Amino acid sequence: MTSDQLPDPLADVPGAEYVEAVDHVGVATADLEATVAFYRNAFGLVEVHREENRDQQVVESMLAPAGRTTDRRTLIQILAPLSEDSPIGKFLDRSGPGLQQLALRVSDLAAISERLREQGLRLLFPEPRPGTAGCMINFVHPKDAGGVLIELVEEPRGN
Structure with a gap:
């Protein structure tokens, strides 16, 4: 696709009013310290x-x-399980270490969650849950998102 065939990035696209940025990518590991050291030393x-x-x-x-x-x-969010039967522990057992999720920063988690459900997408939790650093989160089921676990992250109000 050439640049003259690309859609206008400023066009009015339904749902775009909620997504602000890619917030983070999650990397699952069994050894938090070693993985943090790798990213520090390599990059x-x-x-x-x-x-x-x-x-x-x-x-x-x-x-x-x-x-x-x-x-x-x-x-980049490095995730290590606190127990083998945790979601990250199960992910590591099933898939091994590596990319686990893509997180999108959203302006209104409740509104985008409602919109996604109206489109027939499943969210993992019925209501948002506390996430990192006071954020509220939910996840789009990977079977509804092309095999990608998508986390929706709303920062605490006032940030």
């Missing part, structure tokens, strides 16, 4: 946030390019 990425999410049975580290940690950037 100069630095950890900008770490937390344990007991609800999802995961410990996670958010990585960003050094020196570019204060703007609204796309991050």
Whole structure:
């Protein structure tokens, strides 16, 4: 496809009012420290946030390019399971380490969730859940999204 065949990126596309950016990509690993060290040593990425999410049975580290940690950037999220039967533990058992999800930053999680359900897409949770750093999240079922687990992330109000 040539550039003159591409759609106008400013065109009015239904649903586009909700998606602000790619928020992060999630990488599943059994060894959080080794994976964080790999991204630091190979690419100069630095950890900008770490937390344990007991609800999802995961410990996670958010990585960003050094020196570019204060703007609204796309991050890499390293995810390690707290238990083998956690979602990340099951993912590692089934698929091994690697890309686990694509997260989109959205302006209104409730509105886009309603829109997606109206289109027949399944979300993993009936209601949004707490995610990283006070964000609210939900996921589009990978069977409804071409095999990709898509996380929807709404930042806390006022950010």
